[in-house]
Structures are given as C-alpha cells and as structure tokens.
Amino acid sequence: MSVSTHHHHVVLFPYMSKGHIIPLLQFGRLLLRHHRKEPTITVTVFTTPKNQPFISDFLSDTPEIKVISLPFPENITGIPPGVENTEKLPSMSLFVPFTRATKLLQPFFEETLKTLPKVSFMVSDGFLWWTSESAAKFNIPRFVSYGMNSYSAAVSISVFKHELFTEPESKSDTEPVTVPDFPWIKVKKCDFDHGTTEPEESGAALELSMDQIKSTTTSHGFLVNSFYELESAFVDYNNNSGDKPKSWCVGPLCLTDPPKQGSAKPAWIHWLDQKREEGRPVLYVAFGTQAEISNKQLMELAFGLEDSKVNFLWVTRKDVEEIIGEGFNDRIRESGMIVRDWVDQWEILSHESVKGFLSHCGWNSAQESICVGVPLLAWPMMAEQPLNAKMVVEEIKVGVRVETEDGSVKGFVTREELSGKVSKYKNIC
Numbered sequence: 113m114s115v116s117t118h119h120h121h122v123v124l125f126p127y128m129s130k131g132h133i134i135p136l137l138q139f140g141r142l143l144l145r146h147h148r149k150e151p152t153i154t155v156t157v158f159t160t161p162k163n164q165p166f167i168s169d170f171l172s173d174t175p176e177i178k179v180i181s182l183p184f185p186e187n188i189t190g191i192p193p194g195v196e197n198t199e200k201l202p203s204m205s206l207f208v209p210f211t212r213a214t215k216l217l218q219p220f221f222e223e224t225l226k227t228l229p230k231v232s233f234m235v236s237d238g239f240l241w242w243t244s245e246s247a248a249k250f251n252i253p254r255f256v257s258y259g260m261n262s263y264s265a266a267v268s269i270s271v272f273k274h275e276l277f278t279e280p281e282s283k284s285d286t287e288p289v290t291v292p293d294f295p296w297i298k299v300k301k302c303d304f305d306h307g308t309t310e311p312e313e314s315g316a317a318l319e320l321s322m323d324q325i326k327s328t329t330t331s332h333g334f335l336v337n338s339f340y341e342l343e344s345a346f347v348d349y350n351n352n353s354g355d356k357p358k359s360w361c362v363g364p365l366c367l368t369d370p371p372k373q374g375s376a377k378p379a380w381i382h383w384l385d386q387k388r389e390e391g392r393p394v395l396y397v398a399f400g401t402q403a404e405i406s407n408k409q410l411m412e413l414a415f416g417l418e419d420s421k422v423n424f425l426w427v428t429r430k431d432v433e434e435i436i437g438e439g440f441n442d443r444i445r446e447s448g449m450i451v452r453d454w455v456d457q458w459e460i461l462s463h464e465s466v467k468g469f470l471s472h473c474g475w476n477s478a479q480e481s482i483c484v485g486v487p488l489l490a491w492p493m494m495a496e497q498p499l500n501a502k503m504v505v506e507e508i509k510v511g512v513r514v515e516t517e518d519g520s521v522k523g524f525v526t527r528e529e530l531s532g533k534v535s536k537y538k539n540i541c
C-alpha cells in the first residue's frame with residue numbers, strides 16, 4: 113500500500129490504563145479534526161485485545177481511526193491471566209512487572225509496522241519505553257506522552273536535578289522542602305510516588321523509571337495534555353533546561369469529546385436533572401480508574417459525606433453497600449446516588465447541578481474540572497496526583513486540599529476532616 117507524499121500516517125500507542133488511553137485517543141480525534149476539510153491524515157492506534165472494545169467504543173464517532181491489537185504477553189509472574197489493563201491488576205504494586213511485560217509486544221509491533229503505510233510520526237506512552245527502539249529501527253520520529261502536565265514534570269525535574277531527597281538521612285517523608293527552581297513551592301518526599309513501598313522492589317521501579325527517562329530524552333518531542341496559559345512558567349522551564357526534547361501543549365484534549373447524540377439519558381443524569389429542579393447543588397465524587405481505597409477508608413468517606421449533609425453523586429468501582437452494611441443506602445436515599453458503572457464523566461461535570469468535585473486529581477479529571485469551571489476538593493492518592501493537587505490548590509487556586517491524619521499522601525482521612533472540608537467548600541462553590 114502506498115500513500116501520497118501529502119498524506120500523513122500517525123501511529124498512537126497508549127499505555128494500558130484508561131487514564132493514559134483516553135487522552136491519546138482524544139489526540140487522534142484532534143488530528144483528524146484539523147484535517148477534516150481535506151482528509152490528508154490517517155491514524156492507527158495500537159493496543160491489545162482486551163483493551164480494544166473500550167477503544168473502539170470510545171472512537172465510535174471516529175470510525176476512520178484504525179485500531180490494531182497485538183497479543184498481550186501470557187504467563188507473567190504475578191499478573192493474573194487475562195489482565196491487560198492496570199485497572200484489572202489486583203494491586204498497583206504490580207505496576208513494574210506489568211509494565212516490563214509490555215516489552216514482549218515489541219516483536220509483534222515491529223512486524224506490524226512493516227505492513228503499514230509509511231508512518232510520518234508516532235506518539236507512544238512514556239511508560240512504553242521500548243517503542244523508542246522500534247521508532248529508531250523504522251526511522252520514525254517518536255513523540256512521547258505521559259498524560260501528566262508541565263507543572264508536575266517541571267517540579268519533579270527540579271527536585272531530581274537538585275537531589276532534594278537523595279540523601280537518606282536528609283528529610284522525613286512529610287517535612288516540607290523548598291523546590292530550588294520554584295522557591296514559592298514546597299514539596300514533601302511523600303509527594304513523589306515510586307510505585308512501591310517495598311525496599312526490595314524499589315530498585316526495579318527505579319530501573320524502569322531510568323529506562324523511561326532515557327527513552328524520553330532521545331525522543332523527538334514531548335506531548336503535554338495541557339495548555340500554555342495554564343502553566344506557562346513550567347512549560348518554559350521544561351523547554352529551557354537544555355537536554356530534553358521540546359514539549360508541546362496540545363490540550364486540553366477533553367475539549368475534543370463529541371457532543372452527546374440524543375442517546376437515552378442514564379439514571380444518574382436524570383438524578384442530576386432532578387437536583388437541578390430542586391435547586392440543590394451536587395458534589396461529584398470519583399477517583400479515576402486505578403486508585404486503591406481500603407474498605408476502612410471507604411467507610412470513613414461514606415460517613416464523612418453523610419455527616420456533611422451534601423448532595424453527592426459518587427462513582428466507585430467498589431460495592432459500597434456490601435462494605436458498609438445495610439442502612440447506609442436508606443439513610444442517603446434522598447441526598448446521595450452511588451454508581452458502579454462506567455459514566456461519561458465529562459457529561460456529569462458539565463451538568464448545571466454539579467458544583468464541586470471530590471477528586472484524586474488524576475490529571476485528566478483535574479483538567480476536565482478546570483475546563484468546566486467546577487472547583488476541586490483535592491484528595492491525591494498516588495502517582496503524580498499530590499503534585500497535581502498542589503498545582504490546583506496553590507497555583508491555579510481552584511481547589512481546597514483534603515488532609516490526611518499524618519500529613520503523608522498514603523495516610524488516613526477522617527470523616528471529620530472530610531465533612532469539615534466539604535462544608536467549608538460548600539461555602540466557596
């Protein structure tokens with residue numbers, strides 16, 4: 113198959129986690145939209161069989177994007193058979209073996225590349241470090257994307273460059289330390305999640321990070337799902353520190369989501385409509401696709417919401433009633449709705465009834481909330497979420513932080529803290 117010289121073919125390869133898949137699919141949509149008048153671009157997305165249905169469904173408005181599945185590796189120690197997405201991992205402590213296993217896709221990826229029309233450029237996830245080797249073999253410029261914003265990248269780079277937390281005796285987990293390149297920002301060691309708390313696993317996690325960083329620095333560019341005006345000082349910092357590829361702000365990618373096409377309204381939208389008619393503001397509660405919340409913490413959250421007397425729509429992967437026991441659902445029948453389905457979060461956040469978002473501050477969720485003008489109650493749990501929460505609260509000033517009992521990111525949040533913050537927050541939103 114040949115293509116004209118004016119035609120571009122772009123390959124997208126997202127990491128197998130919905131928080132990473134969604135923005136890259138939105139980027140694919142954006143590319144096609146720019147070339148709608150004169151279709152001169154084709155887009156191919158690579159994934160694995162169990163991720164394909166979600167991707168095809170997400171792209172149902174854009175059937176011209178081709179999706180190719182490569183067989184996900186089998187018999188990986190610790191990874192249950194059939195798990196091809198971090199959402200299905202029994203624990204996020206398996207992040208390193210799961211991510212390492214993706215390298216076994218490389219031969220299939222390269223065999224398939226040979227059969228495709230010439231690729232103009234590739235955007236692959238930073239976690240799939242090995243795709244930069246494939247790109248080099250085929251002479252394809254590779255752009256890297258991690259799904260994170262420029263603020264968290266810049267703060268992490270500065271902390272790493274100045275070795276802020278490398279001296280073992282230097283800082284406790286929760287002691288605030290000034291970031292040298294951004295003296296108005298203070299961070300704590302626990303703001304930087306290395307994916308594991310086990311010392312024997314931290315070597316493997318560090319090695320994986322180093323491979324990912326190395327492949328990033330040799331990439332052609334860095335795509336950031338954000339916009340320059342939101343975090344210009346941090347975009348400039350990233351682009352002025354010399355040795356890395358230039359970063360390009362291509363967001364907010366959530367704005368590429370197509371308008372709803374007259375499909376039947378789900379029950380939670382009806383519920384939000386009803387709250388609008390009653391004139392009751394609603395707090396939306398959701399923690400993305402991979403946060404791990406213990407049953408004890410989940411109960412405390414439920415009681416905190418109940419105590420605060422706020423109207424809330426809570427989207428969760430857990431069976432709240434089974435964990436809390438009978439009675440809770442009856443008590444909150446008037447004020448709360450708990451949903452265990454996949455929802456259209458953008459549709460919920462855009463609803464007039466939703467006046468606040470209790471969020472883990474995954475970057476997609478935080479940016480979606482910023483875009484629709486819904487203030488955040490920031491409860492970061494892992495990955496770069498503590499930095500996103502800091503940005504939202506201290507930099508953009510569109511949120512209030514939920515504090516843990518011991519000040520650490522992984523610490524416990526009490527019902528009193530939650531109900532207190534929700535009440536305080538009700539007054540500002």
Ligand SMILES: O=c1ccn([C@@H]2O[C@H](COP(=O)(O)OP(=O)(O)O[C@H]3O[C@H](CO)[C@@H](O)[C@H](O)[C@H]3O)[C@@H](O)[C@H]2O)c(=O)[nH]1
Nearest residue numbers: 131258259260400401402454455457474475476477495496
């Ligand atoms: O029922 C649901 C659940 C989620 N979403 C969407 O799924 C995405 C979730 O992404 P995000 O809010 O970023 O959360 P995570 O899934 O936790 O994201 C991971 O990936 C992000 C991007 O790299 C990181 O910022 C996070 O720390 C990391 O946990 C968002 O677009 C949501 O709108 C839905 O539409 N419906």
